[in-house]
Amino acid sequence: MKHAVPRKVVVPAFQLTRECEFDKAGAVERRFCDNPSESSCNAYHYRPSSSDQASAWNLFAFTLDSKWRPWDLATVYLLEQVQEVKRPEMATYHALADDLGAYRHWLDAQQRQDLLFHFPQNMQERVTYRYYGHLKNQVFLGVLAASTAAHRMQTVIDFYKFLAKAEYFIPEHPAWKARQVSLAFKTKYGAQVVENVATTDLRIQAPKASDAFRETILDGGELRPLTSAEQGWLLDALLAIGNTEMYLLHWFMLATGARIQTACTLRVGFFLGHPHAFGCRLVGGQKVVKLKCGPGTRIDTKGGKNGILQIPLALFEAMQTYAYSDRAKTRRRGAKGGDHQNQYLFLTNRGQPYYLGKDDAQVFDPEHKSSYLCDGGTVRKFVSDRLLPAIRERHDPQFHFKIHDLRATFGMNCVDLMMPCVQKGEITLSTVLGTVQELMWHSSLQTTERYLNYRSRIQMIYAAVDGYGQQVQAWIAGANSLGGSDE
Structure with missing residues (x-):
């Protein structure tokens, strides 16, 4: 069975080093032989690039090409991204390395050495538009989720922005068309805000399907109370x-x-x-x-x-x-x-x-395995x-169930415990709302309100499903009563 070629590799401990003279403080010798059978070997000395931990990380990810080799440009990009953050969470950069690995494997499959920086006059022939079309087709075929495709495309856009800013290349024609869009949203305090953001014509939409009959609560994801x-x-x-x-x-x-x-x-x-x-x-x-x-x-x-x-x-x-x-x-x-x-x-x-x-x-732990x-x-x-x-x-x-459903279960347990007190007039719904918000550390009352409305919404869903089911049965009975008339 042929194994899939990995898009990235994670190194347990990685530290940037630079070559130095043998008598420099902290110098380490590294020997290498062109021919293992020879008794003499070449050697050089190196030491860490920096004395602090700004250039050393555990679990650093390298992007691999289709021949299992590290991709130099992706490595430079990832290093730049990690060094810009004081407390990097490596899972973020693992995802970026994987996105770039998917892009590099696609490039390799095209078997064109010049494709990486191919930006001719014909817009559809530019490498970014070709990759965009590939991702869209993958979504259409059901091979790739729209959200995954959107993330991969955005990573590639950010990658080219970095390469252009660092002058690794100058595109003959624009890699994409940039534009401004206005987004309206509510703050956690309920205020309506409109913000202008930059986007491109390569943006892949990943709308979430709305299920009116879902039995979940939206709280950092779709959660189902047990x-x-x-x-x-x-x-x-x-x-x-x-x-x-x-x-x-x-x-x-x-x-x-x-x-x-x-x-x-x-x-x-x-x-x-x-x-x-x-x-x-x-x-x-x-x-x-x-x-x-x-x-x-x-x-x-x-x-x-x-x-x-x-x-x-x-x-x-x-x-x-x-x-x-x-x-x-x-x-x-x-x-x-x-x-x-x-x-x-x-x-x-x-x-x-x-x-x-x-x-x-x-x-940083250099002994991490x-x-x-x-x-x-x-x-x-x-x-x-x-x-x-x-x-x-x-x-x-x-x-x-998934592990995060336990959080929603806790929230609903709290609501269910307090609702009898509301019915007796001992406390108000606003007290319930504030208590659940405090217990669950919600920044937005809108999120907490979903817990208060959950039971009534589920009851309405069941009533609607039962009512519709009865109507369907009536239609079926009506159809059966027609018999086998030839008219």
């Missing part, structure tokens, strides 16, 4: 599987609304007897432990947002018991840095974090390979 029964299935299956870390992770996300990067970057020190802030949960009246998350806490949040999680006391005590367990201690001792207060609470059996924290990702990006992939694989099959076998063969 029913009470489904939540029971989930926890029962996790208990049956017996993976302690996965059980506590899922329980934590379900009970606090935390995202996966927050749950996976919890630090063990918080659970090892330090003084804590206790209080009553905003809903349910349970005793909770308050945990600050965000910049300065080493616990990651989306967009670097600061927030407080309310951990039910029973869950906190279970996690504290785990933190003191021999199982957890063994994993910490096998982790990088060993067992210390800032170590991750949850680690794999090899001592690896499930999600590498942003602060840790910025520290893995090219794997720790971004929750292990948790998602557990869900797809073990958790979902277990639930489907025990309960519902059609059951589905």
Whole structure:
């Protein structure tokens, strides 16, 4: 079986170096032989380009051509992009390297050495328009998602902008037609704003299909709140599987609304007897432990947002018991840095974090060996390979969920707990709205309102589907009553 040629390769540790004299401080000798059988070899000396970490990264991605060779121009572009950011998140540049790899493989398939900078008078013959046509055709054939095609095209546009600015080439004719468009949108405070943005005639539209009958909430993606029964299935299956870390992770996300990067970057020190802030949960009246998350806490949040999680006391005590367990201690001792207060609470059996924290990702480690990006992939694989099959076998063969659905489930649980109080007149809907917004760290009230409207919207959807189904049955009955008339 022929394997697909990779579009990129990720290097565990990469540092920019420059050639130097042998007597320079920090000089390292590198020897190479033209013929391995010869006893004498050539040598040169090099040292890091910079003494700080501005030119050294873990998990740097190189774009490959169709012969598995690094593409020099793409490498220069990626280096430029990474060096412009103080705290680069490498997943972003992995995506750019992959986009450029797809472009380079397409170029190689055209078998024209001059195509990269081919911008003749005929617009449709220019390389950028030809690639645009290729991507559009891929979308039309269903080979490529429109969003993927749009991202790849934009990466290629930005790549050529960089090459032109750096004077790697001067196009004979414009690579695209630029234009200004006006975009109207609402701020998080509800104000209407119109902004002029630059675009090109190579922009690929990727409109999202609107499903009036969707059973999801739009909150950083399409999320489906689990029913009470489904939540029971989930926890029962996790208990049956017996993976302690996965059980506590899922329980934590379900009970606090935390995202996966927050749950996976919890630090063990918080659970090892330090003084804590206790209080009553905003809903349910349970005793909770308050945990600050965000910049300065080493616990990651989306967009670097600061927030407080309310951990039910029973869950906190279970996690504290785990933190003191021999199982957890063994994993910490096998982790990088060993067992210390800032170590991750949850680690794999090899001592690896499930999600590498942003602060840790910025520290260059020349001894880093893995090219794997720790971004929750292990948790998602557990869900797809073990958790979902277990639930489907025990309960519902059609059951589905993704890890982020636990956040929406938490939000709906909060609403459902408070609505009886609204019906009794003890609190107002505006109190519910503010409470859920605070618990879920929503910047926009519009997002929170989707949780309040979810139940009524779903009821209307079911009513509409049932009503339409009854009408269809009536039409079928009417058609059957016609019999086999020949008229």
